[in-house]
Amino acid sequence: MSSVTLPIVDNELKVKAVTYKSKYAPLLIKEISIPVTPGSIVKQNELLVQVKATSLNPLDCLMKNFNKGWLGDRVLGCDFAGVVIKAGSNTVFKEGEEIYGSFMEVFQRGTFSEYILFDPSTSLVCEKIPNGMSFEDASSMPMVSCTAYQCFQFYKGDLKDKKVLILGAGSSVGSYAVQIAKHYFNVGTVIGTCSPRSSDKVFKLGADGFVDYTKGVTSKINELLKFVKINGKFDIIIDVVRDEIVIDYFDSLLKTYKENGVFVTVNGPYTDDFKNIGLIDVLPSFRRIKQYTKYALGLSNYKAETEIVHSSDTYGEVIAKLYEERGLNFSINSVRDIYSDFQEGYDLIEGGKIGGKVVFKW
Numbered sequence: 185m186s187s188v189t190l191p192i193v194d195n196e197l198k199v200k201a202v203t204y205k206s207k208y209a210p211l212l213i214k215e216i217s218i219p220v221t222p223g224s225i226v227k228q229n230e231l232l233v234q235v236k237a238t239s240l241n242p243l244d245c246l247m248k249n250f251n252k253g254w255l256g257d258r259v260l261g262c263d264f265a266g267v268v269i270k271a272g273s274n275t276v277f278k279e280g281e282e283i284y285g286s287f288m289e290v291f292q293r294g295t296f297s298e299y300i301l302f303d304p305s306t307s308l309v310c311e312k313i314p315n316g317m318s319f320e321d322a323s324s325m326p327m328v329s330c331t332a333y334q335c336f337q338f339y340k341g342d343l344k345d346k347k348v349l350i351l352g353a354g355s356s357v358g359s360y361a362v363q364i365a366k367h368y369f370n371v372g373t374v375i376g377t378c379s380p381r382s383s384d385k386v387f388k389l390g391a392d393g394f395v396d397y398t399k400g401v402t403s404k405i406n407e408l409l410k411f412v413k414i415n416g417k418f419d420i421i422i423d424v425v426r427d428e429i430v431i432d433y434f435d436s437l438l439k440t441y442k443e444n445g446v447f448v449t450v451n452g453p454y455t456d457d458f459k460n461i462g463l464i465d466v467l468p469s470f471r472r473i474k475q476y477t478k479y480a481l482g483l484s485n486y487k488a489e490t491e492i493v494h495s496s497d498t499y500g501e502v503i504a505k506l507y508e509e510r511g512l513n514f515s516i517n518s519v520r521d522i523y524s525d526f527q528e529g530y531d532l533i534e535g536g537k538i539g540g541k542v543v544f545k546w
């Protein structure tokens with residue numbers, strides 16, 4: 185039993201949270217009420233967690249900036265780390281356990297709140313924090329590392345000694361894709377595209393080479409073609425940043441579906457400017473639709489898949505193994521105080537292209 189005194193009044197937990205009404209309304213820290221179950225506080229399938237750290241994803245800005253205000257006050261955020269204060273009898277967690285996770289704020293209250301009450305079986309991620317990992321590090325990774333891990337699940341076969349191209353290796357998702365490829369799946373060669381500011385980081389994560397995307401499309405494609413000429417085609421290409429020009433070069437860059445080759449797009453907007461995002465920025469491009477259609481009709485030898493993060497039975501073990509055996513690079517841009525710094529931190533993510541997570545301590 186936890187020694188925390190819960191601020192419950194008339195079966196409602198009164199907590200501070202980062203909230204918003206719509207795209208146009210400011211983010212505000214204010215008190216919200218979370219209805220609890222009389223007596224037990226949680227239902228059998230629920231957890232009550234005291235939040236210790238949260239982090240932001242581009243998705244959180246999308247959720248705010250597509251919100252027209254019809255749903256009333258929303259609580260920001262998907263990712264969190266914290267301590268279980270109450271555990272329902274049907275959950276696998278115990279009171280006092282340190283956990284991290286991610287759930288979609290579109291369906292429920294977000295995670296930027298002193299306490300969160302949720303059903304772990306419906307969350308994207310809900311895992312025990314590996315021994316020695318801080319709340320800040322744990323909160324920085326669930327959405328992006330789970331997305332990165334799931335990209336590899338589209339590959340049918342053993343990835344050992346295979347060749348992987350990660351478009352956007354300097355991004356948060358990309359940085360986990362590099363680590364997971366090299367140190368979990370033991371792939372032979374990882375090449376990443378990134379800008380010079382991220383090249384050291386990408387090498388340290390385990391990449392064998394990088395291509396500077398800031399030199400332009402022609403230079404980038406020529407570099408990749410040069411690599412393939414010497415080393416052979418890629419077994420899997422993971423596109424974190426919608427760099428879909430490579431679709432036009434599948435014949436030269438990617439193995440065919442008969443050789444298990446696969447191209448995986450991490451679904452996301454075609455802009456980094458999340459403040460001014462519109463519907464057109466989130467719809468799949470004509471190039472992508474054409475490729476999917478050609479493959480579905482049997483007119484293309486190249487398989488293209490789309491990753492949308494979902495819950496996974498094996499993700500937690502993969503992260504724990506990597507962390508315990510080798511350590512993980514968490515790719516954190518900055519750690520901030522939630523009460524003094526939430527707006528500045530949010531603005532950084534909304535502006536795009538910072539490369540790395542903004543984490544908040546509660």
Ligand SMILES: NC(=O)c1ccc[n+]([C@@H]2O[C@H](COP(=O)([O-])OP(=O)(O)OC[C@H]3O[C@@H](n4cnc5c(N)ncnc54)[C@H](OP(=O)(O)O)[C@@H]3O)[C@@H](O)[C@H]2O)c1
Nearest residue numbers: 352354355356357378379382397451452492493537539540
């Ligand atoms: N489908 C899903 O379930 C899911 C889940 C999570 C994220 N996402 C999406 O995945 C994308 C990445 O998210 P994130 O959190 O990893 O973003 P992030 O950390 O903010 O990544 C931004 C970085 O991407 C790199 N980049 C931008 N344009 C590039 C290009 N043309 N080529 C190569 N690198 C480029 C830049 O790094 P450098 O310039 O420093 O190299 C930039 O700093 C977002 O669109 C997000 O919405 C989707």
